Amino acid sequence: MAFYKRKITVSDKAVTNAANLTLRQSLIPNLLVTILFFLWGFAYGLLDVLNSHFQQALDITASKSSGLQAAYFGAYFLCPLTISGWILRKYGFRVTFMTGLAVLAVGCLLFWPSGVKKSFGGFCGSMFVVGAGLSTLETAADPFLAICGPPRYSEVRLNLAQSVQGVGTFVAPLLASRVFFAHTLDTDAGLKNVQWVYLGVACFVGLLIILFFLAPFPEITDADMTQQESDITEGAIDPGPLRKQYNLFLGVFSQFCYVGAQVAVAGFFINFCLESGRTAAESSDLLAVAQGLYAANRFIASGLMMLKPFKPRYMLATYLFLCFVFSVAAMNTSGTASIALLILVFCFESCCFATIFTLALRGLGRHTKSGGAMLVAAISGGTVFPPMMGAVVTNRNAHIALAIPMMGYILAWAFPLYVNFFNRDMVDLHRDTDLNVGTKMVGEKDVEVEEQRHSSEKRIEAGEANEVEQGKKE
Helix, strand or coil, X not given: CCHHHCCCCCCCCCCCHHHHCCCCCCHHHHHHHHHHHHHHHHHHHHHHHHHHHHHHHCCCCHHHHCHHHHHHHHXXXXXCCCHHHHHHHHHXXXXXXXXXXXXXXXXXXHHHHHHHHCCHHHHHHHHHHHHHHHHHHHHHHHHHHHHCCCHHHHHHHHHHHHHHHHHHHHHHHHHHHHHHCCCCCCHHHHHHHHHHHHHHHHHHHHHHHXXXXXXXXXXXXXXXXXXXXXXXXXXXXXXXXXXXXXXXXXXXXXXXXXXXXHHHHHHCHHHXXXXXXXXXXXXXXXXXXXXXXXXXXXXXXXXXXXXXXXXXXXXXXXXXXHHHHHHHHHHCCCHHHHHHHHHHHHHHHCCHHHXXXXXXXXXXXXXXXXXXXXXXHHHHHHHHHHHHHHHHHHHCCHHHHCHHHHHHHHHHCHHHHHHHHCCHHHHHHHHHCCCCCCCCCHHHHHHHHHHHHHHHHXXXXXXXXXXXXXXXXX
């Protein structure tokens, strides 16, 4: 069949082999999606450095420079709950990936005229389009990694992908300090280099669009997730209407607060270092060190979660609490000690995002795609916290401003408290299941899948009918 006649979409009511992929079978599609995480890390890491340098290059205050974060993460609030979430449910993962990559390429190209005009508003607009593309990609990528393969290793898969993202976040500030804004380059030359970098990213993204179109790619549907949930719970238990998924909603709240705190700390890390007696170049290097340790600790956390005693709910509660402890310590010290303590905050942020995401998706069944879109939209917390911190940095100092992310860590801790004390049986059931851990090939399951197709479609239709009926009664 000609490539332009290939069918690349699947009905959400169809049962496919994708829900039955073993660890070995899911390796290639997961690796393909993991490539995208490097793009996120690079864009995010470069954003933190641009935030600081734009304050000098464009003569703006710290609070105004936070407009970059507001533009970037504002797209996360709009897209997953509207267009990208709809594309995922209507056309599936492959089309959503290709759409997100196309929008990302456009956003990267917009950096060129913004750099020529030295327009901060233009940079904010470009960053919004980049955020729209990345949020569309993440609407598909995070849920895909959480559900493609054995449920037992959901947290491990997403944390490993996030580790690759951390590598991109580590490379970006290092590249910025050595190339874009090196001592030998003036501000104009540095901005011109940024233009060329984003042009290169746009070309690379164009190649990825072709790759995602041509590569064999499993489509996991709502019917697949209904079947998988039934297999895990050993019964056809419907999760109920979306409005009653309290584990999800608390996870969304926690993700919003945590991401807001994380973005605020990274966005004003250089200001914090400058205040502690470091130069701009040294501060950028220290940011690279912090992001490098952040990425390395994600690999460590992923390895720990492979071991039975290190349950994801324990890891999340511990790491998030230590973020709060070391942010308080960094606030109340000065000089090198305060920088070291703030770097420790980066270390313990490492596994929080991915673990919140996967724990909040547990037990959603046919609501998994909708839940994933909500959790991606929660990344928009990065729009709220940095401007608040920027205002305090402008009017007081960066040490006092750490009270803003500290508050975010406290609020985010509500979710690990809930899953450890009120919902631990459900999350542990998904953690301990042996479903798809074996090496049975998909071909051996074809007969079983064919038999499950009709029953899964009926369960979905029955669940939707119950929601409509309950809505009428209420």
